[in-house]
Amino acid sequence: LDVFSTEPLPANHPLWGYENVIVTPHCSSVYEGWEEKALDMFADNLSRYRRGEKLLGVVDPRRGY
Numbered sequence: 608l609d610v611f612s613t614e615p616l617p618a619n620h621p622l623w624g625y626e627n628v629i630v631t632p633h634c635s636s637v638y639e640g641w642e643e644k645a646l647d648m649f650a651d652n653l654s655r656y657r658r659g660e661k662l663l664g665v666v667d668p669r670r671g672y
Contacts (some may be wrong), residue, residue: 608628608631609633630666633668639653
């Protein structure tokens with residue numbers, strides 16, 4: 608999930624507690640090549656996830672993004 612009626616998603620929102628929900632940031636800007644960059648970032652994080660490594664760009668609800 609990446610878009611909510613209130614953003615950032617409040618720290619006490621129930622969605623943060625679900626193990627089967629992943630909250631991701633969304634990008635409100637568009638630039639040339641953003642689709643390829645986004646796909647590269649996703650593929651990299653998928654590989655990291657499968658290897659049990661730390662993911663890049665993880666949302667930190669304490670920081671608000």
